[in-house]
Amino acid sequence: QVQLVESGGGLVQAGGSLRLSCTASGRTFNYYHMGWFRQAPGKEREFVAAITWTDGSTRYADSVKGRFTISRDNAAKLVFLQMDSLKPEDTAVYYCAPATLLTTSTIPRADFHSWGQGTQVTVSS
Numbered sequence: 001q002v003q004l005v006e007s008g009g010g011l012v013q014a015g016g017s018l019r020l021s022c023t024a025s026g027r028t029f030n031y032y033h034m035g036w037f038r039q040a041p042g043k044e045r046e047f048v049a050a051i052t053w054t055d056g057s058t059r060y061a062d063s064v065k066g067r068f069t070i071s072r073d074n075a076a077k078l079v080f081l082q083m084d085s086l087k088p089e090d091t092a093v094y095y096c097a098p099a100t101l102l103t104t105s106t107i108p109r110a111d112f113h114s115w116g117q118g119t120q121v122t123v124s125s
Contacts, residue, residue, distance in 0.1 A: 001114055002026035004096050009119030016086050020119055022079040022096030030074045035099030035106055036081045038092035039118075047106045049081060050099045059106060064090075086123045093118040 008020040020036070035050035049060045049070040058070050069082040079096050095118045098109040 002029050002032065002098060002112075003114055004116045006094060006096055006116050006119040009094060009121045011122045011124065012086055014087055014123055014125050016123070017082070017084045018086065018121060020081040020083065020094055020096075020121075022081075022116075024077040024079070024096075029077050032098040032109070033101055034070075034072060034079045034096060035108065036070060036079075036094060036096050037108065038090075038094045038121075040089075040092040043092075045095070047099075048094070050101060050106045051079070052101065059101065083121070086121075088123045088125045091121060091123050093120050 003025045005023045006020060008018060010018060012018055031053055033050060033052045036048040037045050038048050039045040047061050048064055049068055051058050051070045051072050060068060067085045072079045095115055098112045100107050100109050
């Protein structure tokens with residue numbers, strides 16, 4: 001089972017940037033598609049971005065497309081989320097997790113239960 005620790009969140013003004021990092025442990029990390037998910041107060045957790053382990057293909061939620069970039073470093077067991085042009089509606093706790101890429105959606109892997117603490121992103125207007 002992979003263990004994950006998120007970092008890099010903070011308070012930023014609208015239009016600003018942040019870079020989130022996800023540090024993984026566990027031998028199987030390199031064979032997982034990885035995703036970023038977020039949860040805003042009073043809302044359900046939602047998909048943000050994902051990257052495959054096979055060829056590094058990426059997908060994004062429509063709400064962040066063109067503003068966020070996901071990347072990974074398998075050797076260092078790291079996943080990044082570069083967030084630019086941040087908006088107040090991006091405010092949430094951000095989590096990384098192994099992901100399952102379905103035809104029309106991306107969800108956390110069903111066998112993953114070891115969610116980290118997440119990292120808080122707050123965007124002021």
